[in-house]
Amino acid sequence: MENSNKKEVRLMKGNEALAEAAIRAGIKAYFGYPITPQSEILEYFTEQAPKRNFTVLQAESEVASINMIYGAAGAGARVMTSSSSPGVSLMQEGISYIATAELPCLIVNITRGGPGLGTIQPSQGDYFQSVKGGGHGDYKLIVLAPSSVQEMADFVFEGFKLAEKYRNPALILADGALGQMMEKLVLPEEGSLPHVTPDWATIGKTKDRERNVITSLHIQPEKMEAVNHHLQEKYKAMEQEVRFEEYFMDDAEIVFVAFGLSARICQKAVDIVREKGIKAGLIRPITLFPFPKQRIADAAQNAAGFMVVEMNAGQMVEDVQLAVNGKCPVYFKGRMGGMIPTPEEIAVELEAKFIHHEEEV
Amino acid sequence: MIKGTVLIATDICKGCELCVAACPQHCLTLSKQINTKGYRFAELKNEECTGCVNCALVCPDAAITVYRQAKIKKAV
Amino acid sequence: MEANILDNLEVVYQKPETLTDTPFHYCPGCGHGVAHRVIMEVVEELGIQDQTIGVAPVGCSVFAYHYMNVDMQEAAHGRASAAATGIKRVLPDKYVFSYQGDGDLAAIGTAETIHTVNRGENILMVFVNNAIYGMTGGQMAPTSLCGQVTSTSPYGREATQIGFPLKITELIAQLPGAYFVARHAVHTPNAVRKLKKALKSAFEYQKLNKGTCFIEIVSNCPSGWKMNPLDSQKWIEENMFPMYPLGDIKVPGKSTTPSTENN
Known part of the structure; x- marks a missing residue:
């Protein structure tokens, strides 16, 4: 493989540029399920994984994928999943849990036309789902909308930066055209996005600390309201990232x-x-x-x-x-x-x- | 005969009686009093306990600590 | 008790330090407490508290992380094995286990269960089967017995209407990814001893990277079954064991399912 540290101009498909950027961003794992028009992302990862240091797993469904993301992000790893509209709909319950448990991760939606099974052609019909929460309860995702293949790559880095800064899932909302089109781009530099395992991660309880628990369950309404207040304050703080x-x-x-x-x-x-x-x-x-x-x-x-x-x-x-x-x-x-x-x-x-x-x- | 005893955390015992049934020596029973949660709790009724641990193994509330007589060392 | 009697006594059994001091919220006589305790005893005895990550389900044991003094995650309903997969894939050297009830593992999470084992994820899956949904108030479970009265099968489970009890553990054993599959119980001291031995093996096998260990625990639900704890233990023996017999179902090195041996 060529020297990936060099900034080189490449001609790539949006989906592949995004996947390559994710590898360069140092993802530890990718979990996903094939769906048009974004299957190239999973394909690119499965091709690259043996040669580069990360795990890729084709899950049994989008439901499984997002819950694998929950587990892996909760274990402190930089992880991502991707899908297209119907698949992202399937993920919504898990995304709500991830947002509430405050797990940083990257979710990619290469949107297709809906509603229903719809079509495999590009659409922006998932705007509401992306920016208004999407699943149950009051939560927000950081949503980045690329408009070029260059941004498909760049926003992977931006997405992880923001997700980790705010302990919040970030979503790249693109569409089938951006995923499928080829353009030239400068790929981000590998290793330029350092990652530290956070202290809240479930990596094994050592004697010198209390156990870490990743949960979105707070059965006492007073506690759950406090959690909600905390989340809302965080979403307000995110406004500065506009x-x-x-x-x-x-x-x-x-x-x-x-x-x-x-x-x-x-x-x-x-x-x-x-x-x-x-x-x-x-x-x-x-x-x-x-x-x-x-x-x-x-x-x-x-x-x-x-x-x-x-x-x-x-x-x-x-x-x-x-x-x-x-x-x-x-x-x-x-x-x-x-x-x-x-x-x-x-x-x-x-x-x-x-x-x-x-x-x- | 081996001598043993149990210490029961009566405040967390829920009086399920599983330990009473599991005791081969029939030395456990439910108390006449109730604990702060409102349960009658398990207690020893005699000194027949051998420290066999059976009660603790089936206790769903991890409420039982079991002691057994240390082996008597022969005097030198 | 006389102080001098205690002096000559040594502790032969006490609650493991891998359990927190929080009292279990379970109903009197519920098997979850025993299952929690035995798992944590094994973690303590193997000295792997600092390398163990557990995943709790949705169901009565949703708060398992209140009691188990290890790093834990609370998964969405049915997805504990997917979350455990995520953890294990990024922390392959750690011990990872999931803990699920019958509704979680064998109804809503069936796909995740089957595929996790089929991939041979090197995790331990603990499956507590009490043939009822306890947390939501005693509804029918996928493992409820034919004729069993629950709040959603008030005339008894009728197989022609709502299907048969799902023996998912036997299904699991058919999968090449399953390394060790066994069914145990917690209703007697001996059953608990056997369960503990199996759990210990299962945790140890995890280091071998040979596949998924899956242990079903046939348990009771006195509240859901509307009987006292002692009667519930009898009910297990008389009604649950004929459908869910105890013992090893797939043992390493011994092929109980020859058709799945592919090497």
């Missing part, structure tokens, strides 16, 4: 908000309408939780209106509306079921709303 990117926002009168693949398409849409003299810009939330609500609220002060573009029936648009808080109109353009909007149809939609003044959502 990340977003802007495109032509300096003089923007009409603001696109889009994440992931949709944001790439909106960039092109901005270019198209700017050629026609329409001053459009783009805010791309990189962290979906925490959400860049302040930036959007600031932009709402001077904007003529917003257009949220998603590959779903309108999910993030609700968070944008909350941030805009009625200051100006918020329109929505969405495609569903694995369909990807074109920059041209987005441009047409924007003109329809802002030039021909069609109805607000």
